[in-house]
Amino acid sequence: MDLSDVSTPGRxxxxxxGISEDELMLAAxxxxxxxxxxxxxxxxPGLHYLLIHYxxxxxxxxxxxxxxxxxxxxxxTLDDLKALPAQTVxxxxxxxxxGRARLSPRPVSQPWLTEAVxxxxxxxxxxxxxxxxxxxGDDAVELVFTGADHGVxxxxxxxxxxxxxxxxxxxxxxxxxxxxxxxxxPPQHGFxxxxxxxxxxxxxxxxxxxxxxxxxxxxxxxxxxxxxxxRPPSGEDLGPVTRIAPRALxxxxxxxxxxxxxxxxPPGSTVLEGRAWSGRAPIAAVEVSGDGGATWVSxxxxxxxxxxxWRRFTAPWTFAPGRHVLTARAFDESGEVQPVEQAWxxxxxxxxxxxxxxxxxx
Amino acid sequence: MDLSDVSTPGRxxxxxxGISEDELMLAAxxxxxxxxxxxxxxxxPGLHYLLIHYxxxxxxxxxxxxxxxxxxxxxxTLDDLKALPAQTVxxxxxxxxxGRARLSPRPVSQPWLTEAVxxxxxxxxxxxxxxxxxxxGDDAVELVFTGADHGVxxxxxxxxxxxxxxxxxxxxxxxxxxxxxxxxxPPQHGFxxxxxxxxxxxxxxxxxxxxxxxxxxxxxxxxxxxxxxxRPPSGEDLGPVTRIAPRALxxxxxxxxxxxxxxxxPPGSTVLEGRAWSGRAPIAAVEVSGDGGATWVSxxxxxxxxxxxWRRFTAPWTFAPGRHVLTARAFDESGEVQPVEQAWxxxxxxxxxxxxxxxxxx
Numbered sequence: 001m002d003l004s005d006v007s008t009p010g011r012x013x014x015x016x017x018g019i020s021e022d023e024l025m026l027a028a029x030x031x032x033x034x035x036x037x038x039x040x041x042x043x044x045p046g047l048h049y050l051l052i053h054y055x056x057x058x059x060x061x062x063x064x065x066x067x068x069x070x071x072x073x074x075x076x077t078l079d080d081l082k083a084l085p086a087q088t089v090x091x092x093x094x095x096x097x098x099g100r101a102r103l104s105p106r107p108v109s110q111p112w113l114t115e116a117v118x119x120x121x122x123x124x125x126x127x128x129x130x131x132x133x134x135x136x137g138d139d140a141v142e143l144v145f146t147g148a149d150h151g152v153x154x155x156x157x158x159x160x161x162x163x164x165x166x167x168x169x170x171x172x173x174x175x176x177x178x179x180x181x182x183x184x185x186p187p188q189h190g191f192x193x194x195x196x197x198x199x200x201x202x203x204x205x206x207x208x209x210x211x212x213x214x215x216x217x218x219x220x221x222x223x224x225x226x227x228x229x230x231r232p233p234s235g236e237d238l239g240p241v242t243r244i245a246p247r248a249l250x251x252x253x254x255x256x257x258x259x260x261x262x263x264x265x266p267p268g269s270t271v272l273e274g275r276a277w278s279g280r281a282p283i284a285a286v287e288v289s290g291d292g293g294a295t296w297v298s299x300x301x302x303x304x305x306x307x308x309x310w311r312r313f314t315a316p317w318t319f320a321p322g323r324h325v326l327t328a329r330a331f332d333e334s335g336e337v338q339p340v341e342q343a344w345x346x347x348x349x350x351x352x353x354x355x356x357x358x359x360x361x362x
Numbered sequence: 363m364d365l366s367d368v369s370t371p372g373r374x375x376x377x378x379x380g381i382s383e384d385e386l387m388l389a390a391x392x393x394x395x396x397x398x399x400x401x402x403x404x405x406x407p408g409l410h411y412l413l414i415h416y417x418x419x420x421x422x423x424x425x426x427x428x429x430x431x432x433x434x435x436x437x438x439t440l441d442d443l444k445a446l447p448a449q450t451v452x453x454x455x456x457x458x459x460x461g462r463a464r465l466s467p468r469p470v471s472q473p474w475l476t477e478a479v480x481x482x483x484x485x486x487x488x489x490x491x492x493x494x495x496x497x498x499g500d501d502a503v504e505l506v507f508t509g510a511d512h513g514v515x516x517x518x519x520x521x522x523x524x525x526x527x528x529x530x531x532x533x534x535x536x537x538x539x540x541x542x543x544x545x546x547x548p549p550q551h552g553f554x555x556x557x558x559x560x561x562x563x564x565x566x567x568x569x570x571x572x573x574x575x576x577x578x579x580x581x582x583x584x585x586x587x588x589x590x591x592x593r594p595p596s597g598e599d600l601g602p603v604t605r606i607a608p609r610a611l612x613x614x615x616x617x618x619x620x621x622x623x624x625x626x627x628p629p630g631s632t633v634l635e636g637r638a639w640s641g642r643a644p645i646a647a648v649e650v651s652g653d654g655g656a657t658w659v660s661x662x663x664x665x666x667x668x669x670x671x672w673r674r675f676t677a678p679w680t681f682a683p684g685r686h687v688l689t690a691r692a693f694d695e696s697g698e699v700q701p702v703e704q705a706w707x708x709x710x711x712x713x714x715x716x717x718x719x720x721x722x723x724x
Contacts, residue, residue: 001683006626006722007619018380021475024463025623027386028475031393034550036417046408046548054618055398101386109621113383115390153620186408188396256416257369258515259471261387264368321363360368 007152012346013106023101023111032115038251038275041119041312042090045181048118048189049202051095051110053160054151056187057208064130064176064193068144068214071135078192081125081178088123089173089198090309092277096201096228096241099342099351107348114249114355119275119309120189122196124177128170130212136166140214143169144221145195148208156222162206163219164197173198173308176209198308199243199279201350203228231346238345244279245352246338248286248299248313248330252357263326263359265319272317276301277310278332285331286313292325293340293354299328319361326357369514374708375468385463385473394460394477400613400637403481403674404452407543410480410551411564413457413472415522416513418549419570426492426538426555430506430576433497440540440554443487450485451535451560452671454639458563458590458603461704461713469710476611476717479639481671482551484558486539490532492574498528502576505531506583507557510570518584524568525581526559535560535670538571560670561605561641563712565590593708600707606641607714608700610648610661610675610692614719625688625721627681634679637672638663640694647693648675654687655702655716661690681723688719 013020019027030051037047064081066074095116100107102114131143147160168174175196178185185191190207197204203223219225230238251273254265276286287296299315313328329338342353375382381389392413399409426443428436457478462469464476493505509522530536537558540547547553552569559566565585581587592600613635616627638648649658661677675690691700704715 001685001722001724003626003724006622006624006724008621010621018382019386020380021463022622024381024389024473025475026621027389028394028473028477029396031412032390034391034414034418037549039420044549046410046412047550048408050393050408052396053620055614056396058401101383111386111390113387113390151617151620152626157626187399187406188409252417255512255514258415258513259370259372259388260368260384262368264365264514264519323363360363362363362365362368 003152003157004155007155009154011108013108015105019111020108023108026110030110032112033118035115035249035252038249042121042181043118045183045186048120049095049116050188051116051202052149052188053153054149057148057150059148059192059208062192064209065211066130066134069137069140069216070214071137072133074134078178081176081193084125084129086123087126087175088121089175089196090119090121090306091196091198092117092119092308092310093202093205094244096203096349099353100348102353103342103344103348103351107346109348120180121182122175122177123179123182124175126172127174127176128172130176131169136214139216140166141217142166142215142219144213144215144219145206145209146211147206148210153222154226158222160206160223161221162204162223163215164204201241201244203241227347228349229347230349233344241349244277245350246278246280246283246330246332246336247352248274248276248328248338249355250274250326250328250357253359263357265359265361267319267321267361269316269318272315274313274328275310276313276330278330278336280336281332281334282307283311283330284333287329288315289327290324292356293327321361324359324361326359327354329354365514365519366517369517371516373470375470377467381463381473382470385470388472392472394474395480397477397611397614400611404483404543405480407545407548410482411457411478412550413478413564414511414550415515416511419510419512421510421554421570421572424554426571427573428492428496431499431502431578432576433499434495436496443538443540443555446487446491448485449488449537450483451537451558452481452483452668453558453560454479454481454670454672455564455567456606458565458711461715462710464715465704465706465710465713469708471710482542483544484537484539485541485544486537488534489536489538490534492538493531498576501578502528503579504528504577504581506575506577506581507568507571508573509568510572515584516588520584522568522585523583524566524585525577526566563603563606565603589709590711591709592711595706603711606639607712608640608642608645608692608694608698609714610636610638610690610700611717612636612688612690612719615721625719627721627723629681629683629723631678631680634677636675636690638675638692639672640692640698642698643694643696644669645673645692646695649691650677651689652686654718655689683723686721686723688721689716691716
């Protein structure tokens, strides 16, 4: 009996295979944002999406160790960190696996539909401040971030670890956060300290952070070299999952049916509202469709001083009796736009196919 | 096109039918407690289970209306309520549908496994205080509680409504709560006001409460007379779902496999720990089993001054190499004990079959 009996390779669901009990166990503990909560600029605590790979750990005697290729290795208490100048950044965070359960065939993992997102105000010490205190060696090429959550995944026992290149790590918005929405970091969001990497999918924002190691060669740990890679149907490795692809989500109009979440709306005029974001470039435009993406109209996108947070959009709308599929798509300034049909990849990452909201006007 | 096209009758899954996209949409927005969070006496915000029938509503101009068979109809602001003497009650709340997805065949609804529970400190005005201010008429037999969440369910458009008999409503622990864990009620837990009915399953704790109506005949609304009833395979109606059946849940030992949540533990001695509760009578005993319920040993149950909250239990344990199914069962002072095999009912309510934790000792 060893770990390979417990933890088997990833797999793709059979054609027509419903969500399994394994996937349901993940869906029952992790959760998305209820889409009506897109109404808040900053997501209230408990409504922000949550994905925990292993267990929420208990950290009884916290130290942040900074070691490896540095001139001055550090062992910092939380008070040491709080004594440094603080910064607050509003960040829209999204799980790299958002949309996975809409893929066909479905990669078997956390079965997200479209709701693995949230926006929070994170407060802490800029990462570059701590790296400068330690003094990176000229031979350092990456920083490896180690969290305290421990488990086994696809046969590999591990503490959760991810890396960033030195150039990425030194960006001014990268944060070692000890507060969320002006309150102590909740246990499930990384208490007492997490890395926040604005613009990146959630896997890079290492929670329960205990160690930063300056490495002289690229990190090849599980979460960097095995998981979170783009693998098309051919199976080749097209590289790592990094920044968030553009996405727009509508607040579902009207009221829902309990079981199908189909929306019921009255005929007539209303205003559709939603949020759009991209970690790759600022949002350039949002369009809305009432026929599942056959035709589109422009939405108004509100300006925002928060580069790393979603932006509100609105579009006047008139509902006529009948069934409709509402959707929205975001364009960013890099020229990227959301697809209506999702391209497939083996891990089910960065699936930004446009939302499909079933609406019945009665 | 009418509401019956949108909202169809309840159904039971086919043999072998996996979780459907409808069930997944509910599982993605609602969530249970991550079982390692059973370590906290009071569940931190965001980790408490959550079940929302329709949408989280926005209540812009709040009033609590008390009307019907009362001598003095009331229309109270939140400040009016806060000016009345407050009370705090620690309450373990559990969804009536907890365990539903373990039933065979599976009733198609929110697909809970075992984790739809949480414990919070609720602060507010005792319900009897407000009922006494209004003065119940001699002909009042029930109180009907109306929440602001609006939707359609099994073809019935409704605001969420539940009732209590006058005798139940006048119990000292019943609360109109405006704070949770000493903070403002979060939107998803009923802001600005919810009913808290200690000992009852979650469906009775009406969120976003806006109206209390004293009724002169038993309430026959959807959530009282159609949903939340015990219907055995024969289809007859065995009465309403009311108080929480006894349950014990273990904190999963060791560390998990990401995908299967199977636990990995080292051989040797440890202490198992968990929580047990019953809304029907105080917990009398807890037993733990390492062979799926074939043999049992007694756990120690800690005393607690909080009648309506779970109690911590511990049991010394020795793991030997191999596969084990860990479980626990709670006994309450009424003589009830959790079954190892679940009796079936049509709605999938009050399923308190003992937990089954897969553990591998390597």
